[in-house]
Amino acid sequence: MDVNAHDGYSLAAIGTDDKVVLFGGYDGSVYLNETWVYDASDDVWTFDTANPNWSPMSPKSPPYRRPCPAMAGVWGEDRVVMFGGDYSRLNDTWVYDVGDDAWTKKAPPECPARMAMPAMATIPFHDKVVLFGNYGSGVDRHDETWVYDIADDRWQHCMLSDHPRNTYYSAMATVLDGPRVVLCAMSPPDPETWVFDYSAFVPNGSMCSPCHEIPGDPAFRSIECDADLPPGTALEFQVRSAPTLWSLVRKEPVGPDGTPNSTYLPGVALTTAGEGDCWIQYKALLRTQNKTQSPRVMAVRIGFNLLPDPPIPLEPSGEGWLDRSPSTYRWAFKDDDSAGQAAFEWQLSSSIFFDPPLFYSGVVESDSSSYEPPRLPGDGTWYWRVRARDTDGDWGPFCKYSIVRIDNSPPEPFTPSIDPPGWTGQPCTLSFIVTDALSGIARTELLLDGRSLGNRTSPFELPEMAEGIHSIAVVAHDRAGNRLERRTQAFIDRGPPEPFIPEATPSGWTSLPPAVSFNATDATSGIDHCSVSVDGGVFTRQASPFTASGLSDGTHGIAVRAFDRAGNFRDGSVTVLIDATPPANLSVGLKGGKKTTSGTNVTLAVHAADPSSGLDAMCFSNDGREYSEWEPFNTTRAWTIPGGEGRKTVFVKARDRAGNEAVASARMEYVRPQEGEFPSAIVAGAAVLIAAIASSAFLLRRRRKDRPGGK
Numbered sequence: 001m002d003v004n005a006h007d008g009y010s011l012a013a014i015g016t017d018d019k020v021v022l023f024g025g026y027d028g029s030v031y032l033n034e035t036w037v038y039d040a041s042d043d044v045w046t047f048d049t050a051n052p053n054w055s056p057m058s059p060k061s062p063p064y065r066r067p068c069p070a071m072a073g074v075w076g077e078d079r080v081v082m083f084g085g086d087y088s089r090l091n092d093t094w095v096y097d098v099g100d101d102a103w104t105k106k107a108p109p110e111c112p113a114r115m116a117m118p119a120m121a122t123i124p125f126h127d128k129v130v131l132f133g134n135y136g137s138g139v140d141r142h143d144e145t146w147v148y149d150i151a152d153d154r155w156q157h158c159m160l161s162d163h164p165r166n167t168y169y170s171a172m173a174t175v176l177d178g179p180r181v182v183l184c185a186m187s188p189p190d191p192e193t194w195v196f197d198y199s200a201f202v203p204n205g206s207m208c209s210p211c212h213e214i215p216g217d218p219a220f221r222s223i224e225c226d227a228d229l230p231p232g233t234a235l236e237f238q239v240r241s242a243p244t245l246w247s248l249v250r251k252e253p254v255g256p257d258g259t260p261n262s263t264y265l266p267g268v269a270l271t272t273a274g275e276g277d278c279w280i281q282y283k284a285l286l287r288t289q290n291k292t293q294s295p296r297v298m299a300v301r302i303g304f305n306l307l308p309d310p311p312i313p314l315e316p317s318g319e320g321w322l323d324r325s326p327s328t329y330r331w332a333f334k335d336d337d338s339a340g341q342a343a344f345e346w347q348l349s350s351s352i353f354f355d356p357p358l359f360y361s362g363v364v365e366s367d368s369s370s371y372e373p374p375r376l377p378g379d380g381t382w383y384w385r386v387r388a389r390d391t392d393g394d395w396g397p398f399c400k401y402s403i404v405r406i407d408n409s410p411p412e413p414f415t416p417s418i419d420p421p422g423w424t425g426q427p428c429t430l431s432f433i434v435t436d437a438l439s440g441i442a443r444t445e446l447l448l449d450g451r452s453l454g455n456r457t458s459p460f461e462l463p464e465m466a467e468g469i470h471s472i473a474v475v476a477h478d479r480a481g482n483r484l485e486r487r488t489q490a491f492i493d494r495g496p497p498e499p500f501i502p503e504a505t506p507s508g509w510t511s512l513p514p515a516v517s518f519n520a521t522d523a524t525s526g527i528d529h530c531s532v533s534v535d536g537g538v539f540t541r542q543a544s545p546f547t548a549s550g551l552s553d554g555t556h557g558i559a560v561r562a563f564d565r566a567g568n569f570r571d572g573s574v575t576v577l578i579d580a581t582p583p584a585n586l587s588v589g590l591k592g593g594k595k596t597t598s599g600t601n602v603t604l605a606v607h608a609a610d611p612s613s614g615l616d617a618m619c620f621s622n623d624g625r626e627y628s629e630w631e632p633f634n635t636t637r638a639w640t641i642p643g644g645e646g647r648k649t650v651f652v653k654a655r656d657r658a659g660n661e662a663v664a665s666a667r668m669e670y671v672r673p674q675e676g677e678f679p680s681a682i683v684a685g686a687a688v689l690i691a692a693i694a695s696s697a698f699l700l701r702r703r704r705k706d707r708p709g710g711k
Contacts, residue, residue, distance in 0.1 A: 008067030070120035157207035236263035308396030338390035493566035520562030579658035
């Protein structure tokens with residue numbers, strides 16, 4: 001039967017008959033490690049060359065499954081040699097004996113590097129195979145030629161001055177007319193064909209070691225080797241080092257002068273290997289004058305000392321802020337292959353690039369893991385780092401910078417405010433804007449009359465407070481622990497002013513604008529202002545005393561509203577009496593409407609009206625200048641006019657209760673009585689006189705009768 005369809009396998013011809021051996025490959029899902037033998041004469045795949053069988057071979061302990069190994073037969077024998085493969089980039093060497101159906105893993109002292117898809121072919125007339133490398137481990141290609149001696153189990157690196165370079169997908173076959181092989185390979189832009197003649201090979205050339213990664217940051221010392229150097233041979237080295245494999249393969253090996261034109265002798269110090277480069281590769285250059293005598297390298301050693309690890313910053317360290325400059329900087333020294341720290345360098349800068357550092361210790365020869373700088377940095381963000389030298393004399397790298405944030409200044413000044421400001425009976429809102437230019441504000445604490453309200457943000461509605469003045473403290477804390485306290489006050493008054501009674505002057509009727517006096521008090525916030533309303537009108541702000549001008553006659557209500565400083569108010573009121581109009585319709589004349597009188601004693605009739613305050617008093621005069629005393633107003637009045645015939649004038653004044661006065665006068669004729677007539681006043685007086693005389697006579701007669709003798 002046919003071999004199952006798969007790819008990536010390898011074929012090798014068996015030198016004793018018309019058979020080939022197939023191994024490995026990939027069937028589309030898994031890698032294979034099957035071994036098959038093909039008999040070309042029978043055109044069958046067989047397990048046993050004597051008994052054709054389509055079952056695969058069943059050798060004990062076959063190689064691990066893999067695709068694309070290199071495989072070639074041994075000249076004149078029924079054995080094949082296999083090397084490497086793609087799976088994990090293998091570099092193991094195996095020999096398969098077809099007759100014994102057995103794979104044997106070989107252990108040569110040195111072997112080619114791990115590589116994928118190398119090409120291999122038999123060297124005719126020799127028990128050797130030749131190998132040419134392609135892809136290797138990582139990103140580089142191995143343009144190397146190796147010869148494997150089956151009898152000695154030894155790989156020999158053929159140092160060729162001229163050989164294929166940067167090839168891939170190569171194939172190699174034996175040329176039967178001599179110890180030669182032909183190589184076809186892709187080398188952009190065109191394929192190439194090369195012939196390797198083993199009979200003309202003189203082992204002058206070079207070999208490159210695998211790329212070695214050192215677990216740490218090394219300081220390279222020297223390159224040494226264990227090698228057999230027959231007479232007429234020499235061994236020299238070149239090296240290349242880099243921090244990454246990617247950068248390593250892009251460099252070329254160099255000697256002490258940094259160029260490919262110089263070489264290192266074994267035991268010489270490596271001066272071009274970069275300190276801290278963790279990838280290194282050496283190139284061995286072998287020289288011989290006879291192809292039968294070649295240097296044999298058993299081991300190559302590159303001496304190095306691992307650099308101290310970057311120190312571990314201990315303090316100050318972290319993202320936090322400090323309220324003062326640290327006086328001491330501490331770190332931990334770590335070096336796995338040295339006795340300890342011998343010296344250090346410490347730097348501090350405001351830039352992470354330390355270009356240049358603002359504070360530099362210089363080289364301090366000390367095993368101490370702390371440093372006290374002579375000057376301390378001020379406020380700001382700083383970066384410090386340190387590196388150490390071990391007791392082997394090598395400096396390690398600077399540690400990653402550690403941040404020091406210093407802020408020994410309090411937050412910026414601020415002024416808290418209360419809304420509403422001043423005295424109020426309403427809920428109060430506290431507002432504040434706090435800033436800190438360096439570390440920033442961490443929290444803001446509030447205190448009410450010394451009692452903490454906790455950490456609060458702005459705006460904050462204050463809890464209900466009793467009447468009176470309250471102290472509010474706003475304490476701003478920055479991230480470094482600095483604090484700044486600012487205070488304000490809340491003025492609380494929810495009650496109105498004390499009761500009060502305005503007073504009007506004069507208190508009664510008046511013809512002039514009255515003065516209204518008021519004296520309001522408030523025990524908490526005090527009186528702010530007073531407003532006055534007249535007869536229910538709009539309140540206007542007024543001071544005491546308030547003159548109520550422009551009022552019409554009549555009764556008016558004056559309301560006084562006293563406001564305290566919190567806006568609370570209380571009203572008081574007073575009534576004012578206004579009469580600016582004198583009595584009206586005042587008249588005077590003889591009673592009964594007479595126009596003449598025959599006597600000087602007359603009765604006057606007085607008439608007047610006052611609709612506002614009312615009539616209060618009156619007085620009289622015969623000349624309009626000299627008046628009698630004021631007396632209560634009455635509608636009649638006995639009055640004496642001057643004697644003498646002729647026209648007489650009587651004046652009267654009427655006064656209302658507001659003090660307004662009105663004047664009126666009346667004319668009358670005084671006429672003497674005719675003979676035999678008595679003036680009305682005289683007749684009346686005569687009657688009184690007669691009565692008096694009669695009374696006197698009566699009293700006189702009675703006294704005479706009472707005398708002795710009746711006389």
